[in-house]
Amino acid sequence: xxxxxxxxxxxxxxxxxxxxxxxxxxPTLLYAQDEVGYLSQEVIAELAQRLDLxxxxxxxxxxxxxxxxxxxxxxxxxxxxxxxxxxxxxxxEIFDWCRQRLDIDHKGTTADGLFSxxxxxxxxxxxxxxxxxxNYDFHENLTVEKMDTILDEYxxxxxx
Amino acid sequence: MADVNITVDGKKVTAPAGTLLIEACKSVGIEVPxxxxxxxxxxxxxxxxxxxxxxxxxxxxxxxxxxxxxxMTVTTTSDEVRQARKSxxxxxxxxxxxxxxxxxxxxxxxxxxxTFAYGAAESKYMEAKNHKDEQQWSPVVxxxxxxxxxxxxxxxxxxxGMDVWALGVQNRGVVSIIAPNKEDHLECEECGMCIDICPVxxxxxxxYRYKTRPWEMKHVGTICTxxxxxxxxxxxxxxxxxxMEIVRGDNRDKSGxxxxxxxxxxxxxxxxxxxxERLNQxxxxxxxxLTPSTWEEAFELVGKHFAEIRDKEGGQAIGVIGSNRTTxxxxxxxxxxxxxxxxxxxxxxxxxxxxxxxxAALTGKLDITASMRDVFNxxxxxxxxxxxxxxxxxLGWQIRNNVRLHRARLYVINTLPIKLRRQAANFTQIPAGxxxxxxxxLAGQDSVAEALASESTSRENWIALRDKLRGEQNLIxxxxxxxxxxxxxxxxxxxxxxxGAKFVCLGDYANSRGAADMGLYPDLLPGYHRVADNGKFxxxxxxxxxxxxxxxxxMVDAAKAGKLQALYVVGSNPIGRxxxxxxxxxxxxxxxxDMFLTETALMADVxxxxxxxxxxSGTFTNTCDDLQLIKxxxxxxDTKTDFEMIVRIADAMGFDVRKLVHFGGGGTRADMxxxxxxxxxxxxxxxxWLEAHGLEPKMSPFDPMAILDEIQRLVPGYDVSRMNLLAxxxxxxxxxxxxxxxxxxxxxxxxxxxxxxxxxxxxxxSRTLNSVIENRHREPAExxxxxD
Ligand code: SF4
Ligand code: SF4
Ligand code: SF4
Ligand code: FES
Ligand code: FES
Numbered sequence: 001x002x003x004x005x006x007x008x009x010x011x012x013x014x015x016x017x018x019x020x021x022x023x024x025x026x027p028t029l030l031y032a033q034d035e036v037g038y039l040s041q042e043v044i045a046e047l048a049q050r051l052d053l054x055x056x057x058x059x060x061x062x063x064x065x066x067x068x069x070x071x072x073x074x075x076x077x078x079x080x081x082x083x084x085x086x087x088x089x090x091x092x093e094i095f096d097w098c099r100q101r102l103d104i105d106h107k108g109t110t111a112d113g114l115f116s117x118x119x120x121x122x123x124x125x126x127x128x129x130x131x132x133x134x135n136y137d138f139h140e141n142l143t144v145e146k147m148d149t150i151l152d153e154y155x156x157x158x159x160x
Numbered sequence: 161m162a163d164v165n166i167t168v169d170g171k172k173v174t175a176p177a178g179t180l181l182i183e184a185c186k187s188v189g190i191e192v193p194x195x196x197x198x199x200x201x202x203x204x205x206x207x208x209x210x211x212x213x214x215x216x217x218x219x220x221x222x223x224x225x226x227x228x229x230x231x232m233t234v235t236t237t238s239d240e241v242r243q244a245r246k247s248x249x250x251x252x253x254x255x256x257x258x259x260x261x262x263x264x265x266x267x268x269x270x271x272x273x274x275t276f277a278y279g280a281a282e283s284k285y286m287e288a289k290n291h292k293d294e295q296q297w298s299p300v301v302x303x304x305x306x307x308x309x310x311x312x313x314x315x316x317x318x319x320x321g322m323d324v325w326a327l328g329v330q331n332r333g334v335v336s337i338i339a340p341n342k343e344d345h346l347e348c349e350e351c352g353m354c355i356d357i358c359p360v361x362x363x364x365x366x367x368y369r370y371k372t373r374p375w376e377m378k379h380v381g382t383i384c385t386x387x388x389x390x391x392x393x394x395x396x397x398x399x400x401x402x403x404m405e406i407v408r409g410d411n412r413d414k415s416g417x418x419x420x421x422x423x424x425x426x427x428x429x430x431x432x433x434x435x436x437e438r439l440n441q442x443x444x445x446x447x448x449x450l451t452p453s454t455w456e457e458a459f460e461l462v463g464k465h466f467a468e469i470r471d472k473e474g475g476q477a478i479g480v481i482g483s484n485r486t487t488x489x490x491x492x493x494x495x496x497x498x499x500x501x502x503x504x505x506x507x508x509x510x511x512x513x514x515x516x517x518x519x520a521a522l523t524g525k526l527d528i529t530a531s532m533r534d535v536f537n538x539x540x541x542x543x544x545x546x547x548x549x550x551x552x553x554x555l556g557w558q559i560r561n562n563v564r565l566h567r568a569r570l571y572v573i574n575t576l577p578i579k580l581r582r583q584a585a586n587f588t589q590i591p592a593g594x595x596x597x598x599x600x601x602l603a604g605q606d607s608v609a610e611a612l613a614s615e616s617t618s619r620e621n622w623i624a625l626r627d628k629l630r631g632e633q634n635l636i637x638x639x640x641x642x643x644x645x646x647x648x649x650x651x652x653x654x655x656x657x658x659x660g661a662k663f664v665c666l667g668d669y670a671n672s673r674g675a676a677d678m679g680l681y682p683d684l685l686p687g688y689h690r691v692a693d694n695g696k697f698x699x700x701x702x703x704x705x706x707x708x709x710x711x712x713x714x715m716v717d718a719a720k721a722g723k724l725q726a727l728y729v730v731g732s733n734p735i736g737r738x739x740x741x742x743x744x745x746x747x748x749x750x751x752x753x754d755m756f757l758t759e760t761a762l763m764a765d766v767x768x769x770x771x772x773x774x775x776x777s778g779t780f781t782n783t784c785d786d787l788q789l790i791k792x793x794x795x796x797x798d799t800k801t802d803f804e805m806i807v808r809i810a811d812a813m814g815f816d817v818r819k820l821v822h823f824g825g826g827g828t829r830a831d832m833x834x835x836x837x838x839x840x841x842x843x844x845x846x847x848x849w850l851e852a853h854g855l856e857p858k859m860s861p862f863d864p865m866a867i868l869d870e871i872q873r874l875v876p877g878y879d880v881s882r883m884n885l886l887a888x889x890x891x892x893x894x895x896x897x898x899x900x901x902x903x904x905x906x907x908x909x910x911x912x913x914x915x916x917x918x919x920x921x922x923x924x925x926s927r928t929l930n931s932v933i934e935n936r937h938r939e940p941a942e943x944x945x946x947x948d
Contacts, residue, residue: 056327056328057328060330060339063330063332063339064332
């Protein structure tokens, strides 16, 4: 399978950083996921072959990290933290609100493919709890009203 | 290595530097409980069951990953340690279903044992247990996820031990799970190592699951009937409608040359024994059809015909084909029966290796063959030809794990990129059929270097390889049937110049080596003595024919020409294996002893239902010359051992069987209990005593031990310790010093070419092997038709 030039140059660069090939697996998986949207069977086979690993080994690593997925996700992946600090400041309310507005559950994806939702553990933003991560962007001090605006914004962006 | 002194529970312990604490404790009889630790596999430190207190270290430490150091003071019995163990068991039981009453492992489960020894009666956990249904991963392997305690033994043995890497760990924390390589199923060598190494009942086998309880079986240690490696296997048997049924095979007690290793055949392919197609009645051809008969009728008929033909036409009108899967005693007896009773040297078997040439090349050299154990310990190994992973799984295991655990240097020369190249320090691929040239080059014939040189291996590479090999010490040279005839002598010449070098010649079936050693040849007697030489066998056996007889193809020709009037086939299927015209023997009186109606049996005039090696006693010699005892485990009523049938036929021919089998000699004719039936307690005690002292009573002409006596007396190299043999230990025979034999028709050698999932006739009737083959949607391999 073919990846973008950017992926290839990052991959080549990564290889030079480690003494063994298999060490580049985790960053490479992340790059591939960013590019393809998820880690398809095709991606797994390709990376296993490039890094002299079995497909099983690649799957083992993917399954360990919750940030990696083998199933397609929405364009915007909402990761709502419900760990202790966020929970104390109303995170569960935020999460429930998301479920209702998007009509999906934990790990679900909306029919239009725009959003998926995940309930996650601490994302290191406790000082500004409750917090949520959308792809690589953080949103903090969340309230239900704030969520409305954020989701509208993403929706508009996604429809363009 | 220097010794290190430590103190454990007040006991002084001394062990070599580098020893793990858990092993040091074990050496003085202190048990530290463990789950994930398994000798010979990499350290995991996953289960925390082995926590002990080491003085000056604040937290408890895992004994399985701690290397001892001088002055270490360890406590394994304090309240703190006990409490830690208790908590570990409690955590493990948090998700473990308590289905011991139906679990295969119940009664043999390490978790059960540990809970009994260290666990708590109640649990603080209120949470519901995680449950998942049992999954079938392959015809052989089933996985019951909730029972898994995540010790990772299965993952490691499959990867490190088998070099298959078919199992992995997915997810993390409480939802971690063992996963097969093809997402929802396994594609692997189906060896079952993972199943037997599992401390609990999480991995179970299609062959045994939910069949019986461990304590309801009788366990008999015997030898695998399949390939030539001679793995010890412990068969679990129980009563069935037709005798004794084998329900399980394993080697969990790690006895024998194979430790805990068995391939799929040794572990699961005993099921040919209770195949529905098993013969259990003698058959006689009447009006063209094979018709059931009584044993008496069958033996009388065979005896009458054999005697008549011998008396009228002479012994040369009778041919005999022996087996690679009968015992040494049966092979010896057949060899003797052919010569002494039938008066013929027309005797052959399916040859899979050139043992006569090998023995000839070794003449006069002592201690020159390697045992299966040596292969695990040698510092260097050269492997030419063969593919042990498929054809000699135990040998493959020994080589692989020698490289992994002892860093042996492995040199592989093969026409194919066989799997063992992954362990090789040097792998050289050669064109098909050039193995002989390799031998010549190694022995110093530089002129062939050009012919061997290729793009990947230049002439210089070859020379460098040879120099390396010459620089080795105690090298083991292993070669397949590709090297035969003169090439063996050449290779031995090369090896003999290397200090301490030893050899292994690979033959394919469970007792191929024994068939050769016991003289199933038209020109060789037991111990490779030539029939023409007037030696000890002529003295011992009396007047035997001295002109070499016909080999197998010659017998076929003679039969076609109407000169071979009778053919006696014991445990062999030449028509199926060699593609012989089924009508070649239509003019001959053909008698076949077999378990199944093979292509050969179908053509016979009399078919006698035979017991297989799991149903009899005797000895086998593996391809490394290791002699081992086989013990009767299973039983199918109305079959007889080949041994008994040979004796009965001799008797029916009017021959005095005392001259064939020297039983009851020396006046030991006491009543051993036969006449007293169930009240034979006293006599039984006597029998037990005799057996314990290696003095079997040998009261009957069907006692193979009487022939073993003769073998040990007359076949060079077989005079090993009877005591050790009876105790179940392998005994290396040393045939060097046997009579010289001649260049020996290397063209008659046909390798079995069995793969991991085939095993000649036995494989054809094994449900397990067939289900694996079908499961892969592969056409049954051609090799399924085999001679034995
Ligand atoms: S059966 Fe053997 S090869 Fe297959 S997964 Fe188990 S250990 Fe690995
Ligand atoms: S399946 Fe058995 S051997 Fe494998 S990790 Fe689980 S308990 Fe251990
Ligand atoms: S390696 Fe050979 S002897 Fe051992 S279990 Fe397998 S078939 Fe039997
Ligand atoms: S608990 Fe939510 S970011 Fe730390
Ligand atoms: S045996 Fe030591 S941690 Fe498992």
